[in-house]
Amino acid sequence: xxxxxxxxxxxxxxxxxxxxxxxxxxxxxxxxxxxxxxxxxxxxxxxxxxxxxxxxxxxxxxxxxxxxxxxxxxxxxxxxxxxxxxxxxxxxxxxxxxxxxxxxxxxxxxxxxxxxxxxxxxxxxxxxxxxxxxxxxxxxxxxxxxxxxxxxxxxxxxxxxxxxxxxxxxxxxxxxxxxxxxxxxxxxxxxxxxxxxxxxxxxxxxxxxxxxxxxxxxxxxxxxxxxxxxxxxxxxxxxxxxxxxxxxxxxxxxxxxxxxxxxxxxxxxxxxxxxxxxxxxxxxxxxxxxxxxxxxxxxxxxxxxxxxxxxxxxxxxxxxxxxxxxxxxxxxxxxxxxxxxxxxxxxxxxxxxxxxxxxxxxxxxxxxxxxxxxxxxxxxxxxxxxxxxxxxxxxxxxxxxxxxxxxxxxxxxxxxxxxxxxxxxxxxxxxxxxxxxxxxxxxxxxxxxxxxxxxxxxxxxxxxxxxxxxxxxxxxxxxxxxxxxxxxxxxxxxxxxxxxxxxxxxxxxxxxxxxxxxxxxxxxxxxxxxxxxxx
Numbered sequence: 001x002x003x004x005x006x007x008x009x010x011x012x013x014x015x016x017x018x019x020x021x022x023x024x025x026x027x028x029x030x031x032x033x034x035x036x037x038x039x040x041x042x043x044x045x046x047x048x049x050x051x052x053x054x055x056x057x058x059x060x061x062x063x064x065x066x067x068x069x070x071x072x073x074x075x076x077x078x079x080x081x082x083x084x085x086x087x088x089x090x091x092x093x094x095x096x097x098x099x100x101x102x103x104x105x106x107x108x109x110x111x112x113x114x115x116x117x118x119x120x121x122x123x124x125x126x127x128x129x130x131x132x133x134x135x136x137x138x139x140x141x142x143x144x145x146x147x148x149x150x151x152x153x154x155x156x157x158x159x160x161x162x163x164x165x166x167x168x169x170x171x172x173x174x175x176x177x178x179x180x181x182x183x184x185x186x187x188x189x190x191x192x193x194x195x196x197x198x199x200x201x202x203x204x205x206x207x208x209x210x211x212x213x214x215x216x217x218x219x220x221x222x223x224x225x226x227x228x229x230x231x232x233x234x235x236x237x238x239x240x241x242x243x244x245x246x247x248x249x250x251x252x253x254x255x256x257x258x259x260x261x262x263x264x265x266x267x268x269x270x271x272x273x274x275x276x277x278x279x280x281x282x283x284x285x286x287x288x289x290x291x292x293x294x295x296x297x298x299x300x301x302x303x304x305x306x307x308x309x310x311x312x313x314x315x316x317x318x319x320x321x322x323x324x325x326x327x328x329x330x331x332x333x334x335x336x337x338x339x340x341x342x343x344x345x346x347x348x349x350x351x352x353x354x355x356x357x358x359x360x361x362x363x364x365x366x367x368x369x370x371x372x373x374x375x376x377x378x379x380x381x382x383x384x385x386x387x388x389x390x391x392x393x394x395x396x397x398x399x400x401x402x403x404x405x406x407x408x409x410x411x412x413x414x415x416x417x418x419x420x421x422x423x424x425x426x427x428x429x430x431x432x433x434x435x436x437x438x439x440x441x442x443x444x445x446x447x448x449x450x451x452x453x454x455x456x457x458x459x460x461x462x463x464x465x466x467x468x469x470x471x472x473x474x475x476x477x478x479x480x481x482x483x484x485x486x487x488x489x490x491x492x493x494x495x496x497x498x499x500x501x502x503x504x505x506x507x508x509x510x511x512x513x514x515x516x517x518x519x520x521x522x523x524x525x526x527x528x529x530x531x532x533x534x535x
Contacts, residue, residue, distance in 0.1 A: 033237040033533055035505055038250050038259040038268075058180045059523035060223060060239060061102075062206035065093060065112070067525040068177050068432055070515040075525040078107060078181055078207060088169035088467075095158040099230050102211045105185050109154035114184035116152045117141075123192035127414070130445060131178045134171065136163045169467040174435050178522055181207065209234045209529045218243055234529040247382060257282060260502040264288075264518050267382035269498040271329045277500055284509050287331050287498045291340035291517045292430025295489035296392075300443070300450035301420050309366040311487040315352040317359035317399040318392055320492055327387045331496035337480040340494060343469050344434045344476035349484045359399040368400065376403040377425035379413050384496065389426060417446040428495050432519040434476050435464055440488065441479075451488035507531030 058064065065079035078099060083092040099107040120129050120141050132138055136151030151163040164171060183205055190198055204212045209231070210223035221241040225234040242259055244250045247268045253259045255277075262268045269277060269285065278285040296314060298305040305311065320334050336349045378389060389405050396403055403424070408416065416422045429447060431437055438460040439445045443452030456479050463475035483491070497518060501509040511526045 034240055035236050035238070035261075035531065035533075036240045036242060036259040037261050037263075038253060039241050039243050039263055055521055055523060057204070057221075059208060059525065060210045060528070061204050061208045061212055062180050062182070063208045064177055064180050064523055065095075066172060066176055067523055068173070068519060069525040070511040070527075072432070072515075074173055074177075077525065082172060084169065087167035088171060089164050089167040091162045091164070091171065092155075093160040093162065095160065096230060097158050099207055100228060101183050101185075101207055102205045102226065103183075103186075105183065107181070107207055108157045109160050110157075110188075111181050111184045112160045113148075113152055113154055114188055115179065115182045117148050118182060118187075118192070118195065119179060120149050121192050124195050125193075127446065128178070130439065131175050134164045134166070134168055134175065136165055138165075166461075166465070168464050170433075170435065170464065174433055174464075177432075180523070210239050229529060232529050235532040236528070239528075251277070254283065254500055254502065255280065257502060257504075260505045261508050262500050264497055264499055265520070266380055267384055267495070267497055269500055270383040271327070271331050271496060271498065274329075274331070274498050282502055282504065283500055284503055285498050285500045286509070286512055287496065288512070288516065288518060289332060290428075290430060290495040290497045290520070292428045292495045292520060293335040293338060293340065293489075293491050294426065294428045294493055294495045295335070295491045296424055297427045297449050297489045298424045298451070299420055299422050300448075300488070302423060304368070304372065305424070307366040308486060309362040310368055311490060312352070313359040313362035313366070313368075313399065314396065314401065315487060315490045316355045316362070317401070318395045318490075318492070319354040320352075321354065323388055323391050324493060327384060327391065328493070328496055331498070332493045335491040335493050336484050337491055338429070338437050338440060338483040338489070339434050339476060339480050340430070341434055341476075343473050345480050346477040349480065356395075356399050363400055370400040370402070372402070374401065374403040375423040376405045377408050377413060377416060377422050378405060379408060379410050379427070381407060385426070388492075392426070414446065417449070420450070427489075429489075430495075430518070430520040432522060434472075434479075435460065440483075448488070453482060453486065453488070456482050504534055505531060506534055 059067065063077050065077060066082070067075045067077055069075040076096075078096055079093045080096040081094045083094075085092065093112070095107070095109060095112070101107060116132060116135070118124055119126050120132050120138055122142055122144065129142065132149065135149055137146055137149045138151070140146035141149050153161050155161055168174070186205055187195060187198065187200060202215055206212070207230075209226050209229045211226050212221070213224050214222040220243065223239040223241070225237055227233045242253070244253065247270070250259075250262055250268045251273070254262060274285050274287050277283055298311065300306070324330070324332050324334060336351055337345060339345055378385065393403055393405060413425075429437070429440060438457060439447035441451065441453045441456040441460070442448050443450050459475045459479050463472040466472050499512055501512070503509060507526070507528065507530060515524075
């Protein structure tokens, strides 16, 4: 794809490859009332567009119907209220009236029906279609026997009815928060197979607090405040998203006061730099543990990973405790299963203490070929990742497993997963609720690497019928044991992610400090319309 911007919820990244800009955009913004956010530039590939940071445009410019706020609570946005009927099998979404797209068109139920269909339509090719898999008509639409998602209907211009296959009392919180609204009056006549490459994505029309003004490839995106924003016009006049190609450029820009915040989608700040940066008078650093497990993921279509003893041997071979002490500087915790939330984790998990002798024994029993070289891919390029990859390579070599680390861009990575053209790799996987991690056990979804566990999926389904954590906990704890014993991925640690902010701006630091964890790949409502530059 060339210069293709995609709906953030639909895989969304922008083709960029550059160094950061050295001067402000030409149109309008002044430092006195402008918020500068650094974004990571990604290399141009067939299937990569913006980096993962781009999903924040789903809040800045576009919008979902409802969002998770920085406190982890539901925030009404384009839907001002909703009703749960039949125990959560049917939902009525009451849209906020009088909301206008940035071009002046009225937001209505037509936009909602269109947006739902776009996510599910196989002609579009969204890898996020499963967010709507619980809606009636999903299977038929995906199979090509229906032309739209029949479970979503408009009762009038401002009321949408959604029918699910089964009752899900947490459906709004778990799934609707990811579904971004797109303008039917602009994109409705575009052939579905042409949506991803449409010019709309390089100049978006949304309903959010900021309007798209200018995009200069590889340099910046300039946004200006939406005076008609339905929650009130932002106090910031402009928001500038500047692109940088490496961590050193990011940190230098932060220290010089050229940007006010770093992205959180990848680790920018070296862990041994946290104290130094935090001591600077204009910068505050929050050393957040993400709640996202880092792990070794396998291509389960390859026969060498079929024997669980091989996967267990890899975990025994890696001295996680030593890595966290020497390389993570105490900012990370070991992971023994897929979940992060304490209420999902039982106290009887196998902890896989470092034991290279046991690893060798398991590999011998499994018939591992010590001459087999493992193609080992990874995406992150921060200093922590590079250091731990060297350590992992050394630990595994010590027990007879040779890996050849190979960095790929996110778009290439997705393509490799889809085609099965890799052996294993180092990745991360997180979500704002444990229910959303079921994809790791569903063999036909790319997050699973081909691993399928019907019992785990059955437990996820049962847990979804309950509304409280206390009711859901026994099901997730059993899933945690499956992930711990089966090791579909070798769980290593919860990713450390220091965030840094220029304190001239009120808002981002305060909200991140209260949030305390990262909600990956979703638009989080954080009251950006109330942020301001301190005088």
